[in-house]
Amino acid sequence: MTRHVTDFRDVRGHHAGRVPVEFHPVRSLRTFEEAIEQIAYAIRVGDLAVGDRLPPERTLAATMQISRPTLREAIHLLVRTNVLEVRPGQSGGTFVISDTVPNGLLQTRIHSHIHAVAEVLEARRALEPEVAQIAGVYATQVDFDRLETTISEQWRALNHRDRLLQLEERFHLQIARATGNHMLVELMKTLHGRLAIAWDIGKRLPKDDEHGIRLHEETLAALKSRDPRKIAEVMDRHLALLEHLWADETGRPRLREPNATPARRSSAAS
Numbered sequence: 001m002t003r004h005v006t007d008f009r010d011v012r013g014h015h016a017g018r019v020p021v022e023f024h025p026v027r028s029l030r031t032f033e034e035a036i037e038q039i040a041y042a043i044r045v046g047d048l049a050v051g052d053r054l055p056p057e058r059t060l061a062a063t064m065q066i067s068r069p070t071l072r073e074a075i076h077l078l079v080r081t082n083v084l085e086v087r088p089g090q091s092g093g094t095f096v097i098s099d100t101v102p103n104g105l106l107q108t109r110i111h112s113h114i115h116a117v118a119e120v121l122e123a124r125r126a127l128e129p130e131v132a133q134i135a136g137v138y139a140t141q142v143d144f145d146r147l148e149t150t151i152s153e154q155w156r157a158l159n160h161r162d163r164l165l166q167l168e169e170r171f172h173l174q175i176a177r178a179t180g181n182h183m184l185v186e187l188m189k190t191l192h193g194r195l196a197i198a199w200d201i202g203k204r205l206p207k208d209d210e211h212g213i214r215l216h217e218e219t220l221a222a223l224k225s226r227d228p229r230k231i232a233e234v235m236d237r238h239l240a241l242l243e244h245l246w247a248d249e250t251g252r253p254r255l256r257e258p259n260a261t262p263a264r265r266s267s268a269a270s
């Protein structure tokens, strides 16, 4: 949000309406959590599929610049949650055995509390339609094929809730990747990691699933047209789906109520 110069004076207390300083808990991301996140992400977006073998421990630890015991700790957790399997012997190694990563595996994925979901939905409105329009400019045939494959997998995954939710996220991250902009991919990863709770609570009925997949088909068609207005129109309906599900299920508004944040709105926007 743009701050006016007068607002800074407010913060420093020269005028009335001081904004209270907000401190947050300090949370260092442990290296082993980040190793898990990297492997889990590769599975979630489909870069690693069932049957794929991870690079040897020594190589992977060197690539991630973490110690081998740390990597082993990360792999053990993914083995315990039935995502990976370690097979002994000459043709052995660490293999992917699931195309679904359990939600809540990492703190980052369950970090957003219910009251923060409206903010996440609002942030999504600010970011994702633009991301889709940029993807409409830069997407290649390979990107379109990937999105197509994800949609086919979604139809096959009907009634498999966890898998469907993951494919939902995959579709949106694939759009972000089609922009070719790493910053946008990172922002979308964060955003969608925090949307998981909204999907979890919001999506209850099979018709919601089918509606969601049809919206993906329409989104892909709009991206292929490369027409920014078409993309904006379909993204508006696309994002509204989760917003409505969320509002219906929780009775909470899809966006923050006006005046819900008086502290921030008190600074004069002259």
Ligand SMILES: [Zn+2]
Residues within 6 Å of the ligand: 168, 171, 172, 212, 216, 238
């Ligand atoms: Zn979607």
